[in-house]
Amino acid sequence: MVKRRLVLCMVFFLVLVAGFGCGTPSPALDAQRLLSAFVSYTDLRISSVQRSVRILASTSEAKSGDWEKMKDLLAGYQETEEGLIVWYVHPDGTYYTVDKGLMDVTLSDRSYFPDLMASKVVTGEVVVSKSTAQRSAIIAAPVKNGDVVVGAVGASLFLDKLSEEINTMLALGPDASFFALAPNALTALHRHTDRHFLDPRDLGSESLKAAVERMLSDTSGEVTYEFDNRMKRATYHTSPLTQWRFAIAM
Numbered sequence: 001m002v003k004r005r006l007v008l009c010m011v012f013f014l015v016l017v018a019g020f021g022c023g024t025p026s027p028a029l030d031a032q033r034l035l036s037a038f039v040s041y042t043d044l045r046i047s048s049v050q051r052s053v054r055i056l057a058s059t060s061e062a063k064s065g066d067w068e069k070m071k072d073l074l075a076g077y078q079e080t081e082e083g084l085i086v087w088y089v090h091p092d093g094t095y096y097t098v099d100k101g102l103m104d105v106t107l108s109d110r111s112y113f114p115d116l117m118a119s120k121v122v123t124g125e126v127v128v129s130k131s132t133a134q135r136s137a138i139i140a141a142p143v144k145n146g147d148v149v150v151g152a153v154g155a156s157l158f159l160d161k162l163s164e165e166i167n168t169m170l171a172l173g174p175d176a177s178f179f180a181l182a183p184n185a186l187t188a189l190h191r192h193t194d195r196h197f198l199d200p201r202d203l204g205s206e207s208l209k210a211a212v213e214r215m216l217s218d219t220s221g222e223v224t225y226e227f228d229n230r231m232k233r234a235t236y237h238t239s240p241l242t243q244w245r246f247a248i249a250m
Contacts, residue, residue, distance in 0.1 A: 083161035124242030
């Protein structure tokens with residue numbers, strides 16, 4: 001855990017300070033630097049979890065489909081991390097979590113579930129966790145026995161916790177903010193965590209609604225909009241890992 005955090009901090013620092021020494025940065029250059037750090041930090045965090053769940057899904061314990069055989073392995077991984085829970089799901093949707101064991105609800109109604117059972121890795125689907133009620137990003141990998149999918153190992157990464165980490169790292173001034181939108185326009189990350197899972201198009205600003213529509217249709221760029229009685233300019237970029245639109249707003 002400590003090693004991973006040090007690596008994340010180092011990557012963030014290198015991205016953030018790149019370009020210093022070339023004179024006083026312009027606001028546009030500063031926004032781009034902050035945006036690069038925001039995307040890099042988040043993608044590195046999520047890709048690290050993705051690698052781990054794929055490794056766990058490849059083990060004989062997971063392939064057995066027997067929770068008793070795999071639970072210590074999954075618990076060992078969860079203990080090395082902060083801000084997530086680890087789970088295993090069967091093809092019928094019944095699932096276990098490290099913290100609670102067998103759940104009395106299923107995952108078969110989740111939109112990502114058919115992809116998992118079709119042998120696809122899921123990265124960044126945003127949901128409210130059934131086991132913790134926390135707003136989470138799903139990172140999961142199918143478990144295959146030969147060519148047959150026999151289940152999946154996943155992690156629910158808590159978005160409030162991740163936003164708090166990012167807020168600390170970016171150390172933005174009072175006139176700036178960060179946010180990330182999932183492909184369905186729900187806010188996955190925000191400096192103000194009470195705005196998580198809101199669709200900005202529903203917040204009453206026509207210029208914000210137009211800005212979000214443009215962000216969802218383009219992979220990167222800059223938009224302006226009015227919100228909270230102030231004009232804002234957001235520089236945004238799409239992560240190829242999650243397809244989230246990351247933005248720094250000034």
